[in-house]
Amino acid sequence: MNTHLQSNKAQAQARAKQIQAFRAEQRMLAEQGLLNLPSETVSSINRYHDALLQQLHQQQDIDLTEQASHVSLGMQIVSCLGALALAASLFFLFYQYWGLFTTPLQVSILVLAPLLTLVLAVWFCRWDRSGYYAKLAALVSFMAWVLNIVMLGNIFNLSQSPNAFGLFALYGFLLAYLLHVRLLLAAAMLCSYIFISAKVSHWLGDYWLTAWEYPEYYLLVSLLFFLLPLKINQQRYDGFTTVYQQIAAVVFFIAVLILANWGAVSYLPWADVWIEGSYQVVGFSCSALLIWYGMRQRQAGLMLTANIFFVLFLCSKFVDWWWDWLPKYLFFLLLGLTAILALMVFNRLRSSQQKDVEHG
Structure with missing residues (x-):
């Protein structure tokens, strides 16, 4: 059975969908009298698929039904919103009581916040197979890291620098690959864009904040x-x-x-x-x-x-x-005709691709 297990959750989920599609097609063909397998063969195939689905579910926590897929999507949205809410709470908590802390205590809190949330994310990753809690903790850890860099710069009166975005990107890539979080990969990429463009702008003699221009x-x-x-x-x-x-x-x-x-x-x-x-x-x-x-x-x-x-x-x-x-009616008529032409071209490309699949 282990030889049939997939290397990651996406492949396991794709295999589960293949099994569900096979079962639906098998039932349809049987109802139309086009596929008459012996009952022993059908039972053997069903037992094999049931065992495989159960093993994939246990190891990769895949969704076995369409309803479960919808629930998983909702859980992803909720975990993202929860991470943003917790990060905002952390941000406003810092600013609410920040002036009451001594400088050594402020630095200690800023250094420990991303480290502790990172440890929490790794622990969740081992404890929770779904990965939602780990991703939530990872997003909070990234926000804490950003807050760490920004607040330390304010404490020690450091000048603004694009290097901060380089640090944001490095930590984002680390968390993304460590915990398989696509949202953090996207955040790290955007920080990389800002960092690289700002550094190039600085090397060319411009102020780095004008890089977006x-x-x-x-x-x-x-x-x-x-x-x-x-x-x-x-x-x-x-x-x-x-x-x-x-x-x-x-x-x-x-x-x-x-x-x-x-x-x-x-x-x-x-x-x-x-x-x-x-x-x-x-x-x-x-x-x-x-x-x-x-x-x-x-x-x-x-x-x-x-x-x-x-x-x-x-x-x-x-x-x-x-x-x-051009008269406006003629202008939009030209746009419409161009759209029809584009549809014809795409349809030809689609038909060509389908023929390649049929002959491939």
Whole structure:
């Protein structure tokens, strides 16, 4: 039986869904008289599946029914909200009584808060198979770490620095990989964006807080994050590849969309019209490439992201070209016809992909 166990919860949950789909199809075929298996064979298959589902449930705490899946989603939302509420409580508790503590006591509290919550998260991880309590404690630990860095800077009157976001990112990555928390991975990525862009801005002679004014800082970082799960296997971490690539794609396309419409914020030594035209080409090309990649990898989220930004780039060009001189009814008619054309192209791609699956 152990040879059939999956390496992680996501694979175990997928196996459970396969079993449920097999049973539903088997019942339907039997009712239509298309599948008449001996009762001994049916009983043997059912016993095997029951035992496998029970073992997967015990080891990976998977959901065995659709209702259980809905409850699990609710538990994830509640654990996230609970972590935010506890972190806010910790924050306001510090500020309510902070002035009553001596400096050594303040430093001790700030250092111990993330460490104790980290120990608590690890203990929950071993005690609770569902992982919800561990993730809640991990989120609180991350908030305590952020509060730790900020408050220590205030206590010792340290100047503001982008290095704080580097520390936030390091601790976020540590917690994310230690406890398999996708939300913390996303938070660590966003802190990394701020840290890297601020450091590059500082190296180029600008004040680091102005880094957000230059979208080009985020392009290379997005490419690195997108390629990272292709070079470093993330199979052991459920959903991490999706988080890396989805966030990287969204940040990349937002930066390109800004540059495609406001060339003045670019570092390129060209006229604005050339900068905007170049980034429009980049936006169209990369969104089309991501659609192809998402179809090839069967990642619906990436395809949806690419489609949304492809349409945004297209609409922005239509506005530039025709909004001022075309009648409004004709402008929107043109948009509608373009949408129909896009549907036809996507339908051809979908049919081609289905034929590949049938012949593959």
